[in-house]
Amino acid sequence: MARLAVIGAGYVGLVTAACLSECGHRVTCIEVDERKLSALGAGELPIHEPGLAELVWKNVVAGRLQFSGDYAQIGESAFVFIAVPTPCRENGSADTSYVLQAVESLIPHANPGTIIVIKSTVPVGTADAIAGLQSVLNARIEVVSNPEFMRQGTAVQDFLQPDRVVVGASSLQAAVDVTRLYGALEAPIVAVDRRSAELAKYTANALLATRISFMNEISHIATAVHADVDDVARIVGMDRRIGPAFLRAGLGWGGSCFPKDVLALSSVAAGNGCPTPILEAVYETNEHQRERAARLLLDSVGSVQDPVVAILGLAFKPNTDDVRGSPALGIAQLLFEEGVAVRAHDPFALANARQVVPEVDYRSDPYSALDGADALLLATEWPEYGTLDWAMVRETMRGKTILDGRNFLDGVLLAELGFRYWSFGRATQSNGNGAAPHDDKLGSPPPGRTPQNGGNGTTPHGEATWTPPGVWGAGVE
Numbered sequence: 184m185a186r187l188a189v190i191g192a193g194y195v196g197l198v199t200a201a202c203l204s205e206c207g208h209r210v211t212c213i214e215v216d217e218r219k220l221s222a223l224g225a226g227e228l229p230i231h232e233p234g235l236a237e238l239v240w241k242n243v244v245a246g247r248l249q250f251s252g253d254y255a256q257i258g259e260s261a262f263v264f265i266a267v268p269t270p271c272r273e274n275g276s277a278d279t280s281y282v283l284q285a286v287e288s289l290i291p292h293a294n295p296g297t298i299i300v301i302k303s304t305v306p307v308g309t310a311d312a313i314a315g316l317q318s319v320l321n322a323r324i325e326v327v328s329n330p331e332f333m334r335q336g337t338a339v340q341d342f343l344q345p346d347r348v349v350v351g352a353s354s355l356q357a358a359v360d361v362t363r364l365y366g367a368l369e370a371p372i373v374a375v376d377r378r379s380a381e382l383a384k385y386t387a388n389a390l391l392a393t394r395i396s397f398m399n400e401i402s403h404i405a406t407a408v409h410a411d412v413d414d415v416a417r418i419v420g421m422d423r424r425i426g427p428a429f430l431r432a433g434l435g436w437g438g439s440c441f442p443k444d445v446l447a448l449s450s451v452a453a454g455n456g457c458p459t460p461i462l463e464a465v466y467e468t469n470e471h472q473r474e475r476a477a478r479l480l481l482d483s484v485g486s487v488q489d490p491v492v493a494i495l496g497l498a499f500k501p502n503t504d505d506v507r508g509s510p511a512l513g514i515a516q517l518l519f520e521e522g523v524a525v526r527a528h529d530p531f532a533l534a535n536a537r538q539v540v541p542e543v544d545y546r547s548d549p550y551s552a553l554d555g556a557d558a559l560l561l562a563t564e565w566p567e568y569g570t571l572d573w574a575m576v577r578e579t580m581r582g583k584t585i586l587d588g589r590n591f592l593d594g595v596l597l598a599e600l601g602f603r604y605w606s607f608g609r610a611t612q613s614n615g616n617g618a619a620p621h622d623d624k625l626g627s628p629p630p631g632r633t634p635q636n637g638g639n640g641t642t643p644h645g646e647a648t649w650t651p652p653g654v655w656g657a658g659v660e
């Protein structure tokens with residue numbers, strides 16, 4: 184078992200420190216942010232991540248994991264992982280200054296032969312550049328790139344059961360040493376050069392973002408031609424060459440990674456004379472999703488005096504309290520600027536959201552957010568929103584528009600209850616009274632055609648029925 188240090192107690196740093204200590208290593212996690220450190224000292228995690236608290240405290244108690252604000256605690260660590268943020272600069276490039284600061288801070292305390300392991304997502308060439316720093320060469324320190332592919336919300340599981348562990352090294356010995364740290368995990372190890380490891384991380388995130396943007400484009404086509412995007416995604420996802428993941432249409436991708444990484448990859452490419460029309464379109468398509476949603480909500484409350492829109496879900500995805508890049512907050516801002524009052528609920532992200540957009544009226548109960556609202560935006564698919572008492576909500580809301588930004592709710596049921604249900608490319612869009620307000624241009628439904636309902640071809644009540652597609656202005660066009 185090795186002694187190692189992890190610099191940074193953010194999402195990646197905390198999960199890395201906890202999971203490596205769970206693998207049996209002795210880990211010191213260095214965090215210079217006093218607030219985070221004192222929260223950890225008081226037994227509180229600064230983030231909400233399922234399963235992480237248990238893992239952290241278990242390993243703290245076992246004496247394998249400790250936290251400190253002092254770089255001197257790196258002491259005898261043979262490996263120092265760097266897991267600090269690389270935020271987006273104004274021009275889209277990644278700001279690596281925290282990584283470089285961490286390197287400079289650790290060098291005086293590191294022994295010759297120490298291996299710096301870069302977990303932060305850094306532009307291609309960063310690890311090579313660090314390895315070439317005079318201070319690093321003088322201290323005889325190795326640099327290895329070891330990108331992380333964990334997702335927030337499932338980070339612990341992703342770390343402990345990874346699809347692969349990527350080790351980018353310039354020497355075989357360093358690659359072998361870092362590989363051994365992961366010996367307790369059952370995962371293929373991919374040993375490559377540092378630049379390929381760095382580029383692979385950006386490529387993975389950009390490709391996932393591309394799939395989502397592509398399906399969002401398809402969702403608009405589905406709406407226009409009266410098809411169902413969920414069914415389309417299910418069908419194409421069954422192709423083993425394509426696979427089912429990351430094909431869900433909706434408000435688009437948020438978070439701290441996809442937006443910044445798509446821009447940073449484009450920026451690296453531009454710096455090397457490579458045009459990136461695909462990446463640019465992927466980014467733009469994503470931005471448009473929010474604008475479309477805001478426009479549709481504005482239209483739906485256009486004639487109402489003192490309109491109120493309720494938003495359910497503020498985290499950029501379920502199972503996290505992170506609101507960075509949250510589509511919900513972006514839309515709240517757009518609505519607010521147009522004079523619409525916004526009320527919002529989220530089971531975990533209220534405090535973080537309040538710091539970013541203080542103008543919103545935050546409620547700790549979803550029903551209270553919906554009471555008297557003219558329209559609802561479902562922005563994050565927290566499971567509890569699927570089981571709300573929608574009949575009661577129909578009574579208490581002033582308006583009847585629901586925009587399901589994650590294609591998550593039971594559109595058939597909501598339409599039956601009298602809501603106007605809008606989604607991103609689902610066939611079950613309704614004007615709330617069961618009738619299409621305009622002629623179905625495509626004529627009768629194709630034989631055997633059923634509405635969206637979770638993919639089994641029946642309504643929630645078990646009968647196979649047909650709901651006119653694309654009614655009420657057909658979704659969010």
Ligand code: UGA
Pocket residue numbers: 304331332333334335336388391395428429430431432433434435436437438439440441499500
């Ligand atoms: C992403 C990657 O999935 C991780 O592999 C990577 O390690 C991480 O970034 C990172 O670079 O640190 P994360 O941002 O935590 O992870 O979240 P994802 O699960 O990838 O979701 C990103 C966004 O895409 C969310 O807003 C989610 O709602 C949206 N999404 C996801 C869709 O709109 N449709 C989908 O089908 C899937």
